[in-house]
Amino acid sequence: MAGKMPGLPEHGGRAFEVARRLGLPAARILDFSANINPLGPPPGLKRVVIRALSEIGNYPEPHAEPLRAALADHHAVEPSRVLVGNGSTALFYLLCRALRPRRAVVFEPAFSEYARALTAAGARISRVVTHRGRLFCPDRPRIDQALKSEPDLIFVARPVSPGGALPDGAVLAELIKRAAPAVVVLDEAFLDFTPQKSWAGQKDKNLIVTRSLTKFFALTGLRLGYLVGPSKLVARLNALDEPWSVNHLAQKAGLYCLDQAEYAARTRRTVDRLRLRLAAGIEALPGAQVYPATANYLLTRVDEPGPTVPKLAARLEAEGILIRDCANFRGVGPNHFRVAVRREAENRRLVAAMRKRWID
Numbered sequence: 001m002a003g004k005m006p007g008l009p010e011h012g013g014r015a016f017e018v019a020r021r022l023g024l025p026a027a028r029i030l031d032f033s034a035n036i037n038p039l040g041p042p043p044g045l046k047r048v049v050i051r052a053l054s055e056i057g058n059y060p061e062p063h064a065e066p067l068r069a070a071l072a073d074h075h076a077v078e079p080s081r082v083l084v085g086n087g088s089t090a091l092f093y094l095l096c097r098a099l100r101p102r103r104a105v106v107f108e109p110a111f112s113e114y115a116r117a118l119t120a121a122g123a124r125i126s127r128v129v130t131h132r133g134r135l136f137c138p139d140r141p142r143i144d145q146a147l148k149s150e151p152d153l154i155f156v157a158r159p160v161s162p163g164g165a166l167p168d169g170a171v172l173a174e175l176i177k178r179a180a181p182a183v184v185v186l187d188e189a190f191l192d193f194t195p196q197k198s199w200a201g202q203k204d205k206n207l208i209v210t211r212s213l214t215k216f217f218a219l220t221g222l223r224l225g226y227l228v229g230p231s232k233l234v235a236r237l238n239a240l241d242e243p244w245s246v247n248h249l250a251q252k253a254g255l256y257c258l259d260q261a262e263y264a265a266r267t268r269r270t271v272d273r274l275r276l277r278l279a280a281g282i283e284a285l286p287g288a289q290v291y292p293a294t295a296n297y298l299l300t301r302v303d304e305p306g307p308t309v310p311k312l313a314a315r316l317e318a319e320g321i322l323i324r325d326c327a328n329f330r331g332v333g334p335n336h337f338r339v340a341v342r343r344e345a346e347n348r349r350l351v352a353a354m355r356k357r358w359i360d
């Protein structure tokens with residue numbers, strides 16, 4: 001299985017599980033291992049969801065048609081180019097199931113569900129490992145390497161994860177152009193935290209942009225994502241999309257979130273400020289080196305005299321603080337962890353706890 005290491009969980013975001021083990025309420029867990037907007041959901045969202053609860057005796061819109069139309073409007077594309085899903089992860093699986101790639105490329109390190117979805121669909125995967133010196137972003141030599149394997153499908157993220165840097169736009173554009181007719185899936189799950197505009201409106205016939213609302217709008221437990229691609233490809237996905245895969249509350253929440261321009265701008269300003277401060281706090285720890293990043297998470301490499309990451313993660317977990325050990329991300333290298341940018345006081349608590357646990 002993709003990047004699986006014995007003893008290491010596949011994903012961050014295990015707050016419920018750890019709370020159960022420690023006998024604490026989940027609200028007492030400080031989860032830096034999942035990258036969620038520190039402002040929480042937009043103001044007014046809970047009211048919208050509670051109102052929608054009175055309607056859950058009905059089936060939801062089978063393919064989220066009103067939300068699909070609103071998303072199409074948002075990106076200035078036809079609704080036939082949009083498909084809504086139960087989080088972007090569900091869409092990766094749908095994509096692989098519908099397009100049935102024989103050979104695929106994943107630029108690593110990457111979100112492990114790309115490879116799992118490809119494997120489930122029977123694809124052979126070429127893993128192209130990006131360079132630390134390039135902040136784990138694809139460059140021209142790696143594009144050459146990727147295309148040599150003659151893939152039908154390519155997964156790439158913007159910004160990359162867990163590194164957090166934005167790949168060069170010209171390099172990505174070249175990848176999309178040269179890869180055709182292979183389909184390029186561009187994962188913009190964290191793009192809204194950066195100042196960059198989405199590529200969802202682009203007209204390339206082989207580009208599918210996937211977007212997540214679970215991170216930027218803090219709808220993690222509600223689940224909501226969508227993709228934008230050429231109508232012909234989206235029609236193929238639509239044919240396999242199960243009805244009612246997106247629940248009524250998530251659909252209503254999505255419609256509400258699309259109108260939250262002020263909250264979006266405030267999120268970007270706040271996260272920028274918090275990220276810089278958190279990076280400075282971590283970097284002050286002996287042996288810690290934080291990679292430059294653009295979104296709401298930071299990757300850190302720890303060298304001597306710092307601790308080993310498993311030891312640090314275990315010590316923090318025992319006091320209810322979760323960080324992401326990156327040992328099962330391919331190509332990251334030893335002794336790296338990723339943390340989300342949370343609120344100021346929480347970030348300070350993390351740095352203080354790390355300082356205490358840093359050296360025996």
Ligand SMILES: Cc1ncc(COP(=O)(O)O)c(C=O)c1O
Nearest residue numbers: 087088089111161189212214225
């Ligand atoms: C890079 C990346 N893309 C996509 C996802 C999936 O997000 P969701 O399924 O919540 O939309 C994640 C989740 O951690 C991620 O890290």
